[in-house]
Amino acid sequence: MYMSNMNMSNRPNKKDRLQRETALIQTLRRIRRGAADALRDPRKFLTLALLLPLVLMLWTCRHQVLGYAPGSILTPLYNLAALFMTGTLLLGLPVVLFWLWGGPLRAVPISNNLYRAGFTNSAGEAPTLLNIATDAGNPRVRIYEFYSCGIPLTDWQERCGDLQAAINVTVADIRQGRDNQHILVAAVPGSCRLPGMLPWSPAYASQEEGVVAVGESLLGRVFLDLNVLPHFLIGGSTGSGKTNLLQLILMQLLRQGSMVFIVDFKGAVDYLNRAWCQDSRLVFTPEELTAVLEQFIVELEARKTAFREAGTGNILEYRRKTGQDLSRCVLAVDEFAEVLDKTGASKEQKEQIAKIEAMLATLARQGRAFGMNLFLCTQRPDAGILAGQIKNNLLGRLCGNTPDPELRRMILGDTPAADAVPPDAKGRFITQDGTPFQAYYFDTTLSVHTKEGGAG
Incomplete structure (x- = not known):
């Protein structure tokens, strides 16, 4: 025995x-x-x-x-x-x-560090580093290619901190490689960090219509392309920088010739600058918002007819084919909880809110191809405030700092990236694809159409 x-x-x-x-x-x-x-x-x-x-x-x-x-x-x-x-x-x-030419010399030490950190599969095997390449668009970024040893992408994203400690880098992006067994990690040296504040400069603006610059990530400048993602939900705690980010976006759209409508039931104290009053339309009451949304719906139907007659599928094609400079229609709601909250509302007010919700849902579903865009800002987009038929069509997500992890997931969805924003970083946001960035600071005391200086 x-x-x-x-x-x-x-x-x-x-x-x-x-x-x-x-x-x-x-x-x-x-x-x-x-x-x-x-x-x-x-x-x-x-x-x-x-x-x-x-x-x-x-x-x-x-x-x-x-x-x-x-x-x-x-x-x-x-x-x-x-x-x-x-x-x-x-x-x-x-x-x-x-053997020497077939991979980086750091492969063995890195695999050992991953093993020490417990970054292994169920058999105790650590991923193998296959290659280190310099990113073509950003020389300071290195692309690490790993053989994953059966560790899924979600585990890599959830254990990003262990990965950063093992390789001594700051990870900017983790994505699938050429197949399910390979993982690509975009990273910069561990000493690199996002800056605490980035003043806006007109030089940062994109020359492409419908594309706006919002900040800097570790991989470079971050842009929002309304031709791809037409509607955005912007969330975060008070003081996180939501309003400044929204103003930065709207300023660039105004300079591109868009018609901008700003809804602010808090008295529009953040839009008292004379330039906002001149270049955009401010909406202060539910009655005004209802009238504006009715105009949007009428414009939506008119554009449907025009695009159909021109044989075009979106606003860019319509402009190229007809030569008409058709403007975008942008509706931005700063803290939409003030607009859609039914708590304590009378029967007439609830009916009006329901009408507003219905028209917002129509624009969210159909507005993309016709150059009609929504930006909704809030501290907490729960189901009691934002209906699912609207939220589900806000595919663009920008989440600022908030101490509530559940709120971050409510904004971004169930993704490991929801934990990537420090709770005390003002102006720090993360996109729906998991890219953290520091938003540009837009000096609202300057004109929206200023061509030089610190604001655009």
């Missing part, structure tokens, strides 16, 4: 066998990648080509190398030793070079 237990304890278990098997497979893959790279790279191919004359020279000079005279009784043994040595060099040295 004792001997049986000893044999069982000495027998390698399945977990150890899997680890050895994976290590062997990864080593062979690395050698294969190095061999393929050597065939593509002329310098590496030349290095291999020089090995053959080096080995032939060694064989020719084997007497001097091994220190023996030809004709000795031990000559066959010396020749056998020389043959073994040259054969080892001829076969082994290329394999060593292929």
Whole structure:
């Protein structure tokens, strides 16, 4: 019985066998990648080509190398030793070079660090670093390609902190590689951080219609493209910078020629600048909002007819085909809880709110192709305030800092990125695709149409 237990304890278990098997497979893959790279790279191919004359020279000079005279009784043994040595060099040295060329030298230390951090699969295997490349659009960003060892993308995103500590980087993006077994991590050196404040400059503005710049991420400038995501939900606590971000967006759209309507039932104290009154329309009451939304619906139907007659599918095609400079219609609601909250409302007020909700839902469903865009800001977009038929069509999401993790998930959805915004970072936001960025600070005391200086 004792001997049986000893044999069982000495027998390698399945977990150890899997680890050895994976290590062997990864080593062979690395050698294969190095061999393929050597065939593509002329310098590496030349290095291999020089090995053959080096080995032939060694064989020719084997007497001097091994220190023996030809004709000795031990000559066959010396020749056998020389043959073994040259054969080892001829076969082994290329394999060593292929291994060195097949992946970064940091692969083993990084895998060991991931193992120490517990970043492993159920068999105890850490991911393998396959390659490190410089991002074409941003020289300071490195793209780390990993063989995931069966660890899914969601686990990588949830354990981003362990990954950053193991590699000593600040991760900007984690996404799927060429298949489900490969993960791409975009990162900058661990010393890099997002700035605390970024003053706006007109030089940051996009020249493409419907595209606005909102801030800087670790990967570079962050833009919102209304041609792709036409409606946005902007959330965050009081003081997080929601209103300043909204003003930054609206300012750029005004400069592009959009018609902007700003709904603010708090008295529009953030829009007292004369430029906002001149260049946009301010809406202060439910009656005014109802009238504006009715105008939007009428305009929506008119554009449907015009686009159908012109045979175009969206506003950009309509402009190109007809030559008409059709403006975007942008409706921005600053703190829409003040608009849609039915708490304590009378029957007539509830009917009016229901009418407003219905028209907002129509614009959210149908406005994209016709250049009619919605921006809804709030502290808490719960179901009691924002109906699902509206929220589900607000595919663009920008979440500012908030101490409530449930609120972050309410804004962004159920994604690991919801925890990426520090609760005390003013002006820090995260997009629906998980990109944290520092929003530009727009000086609202300057004109909306200022061409120079700190504001656009």
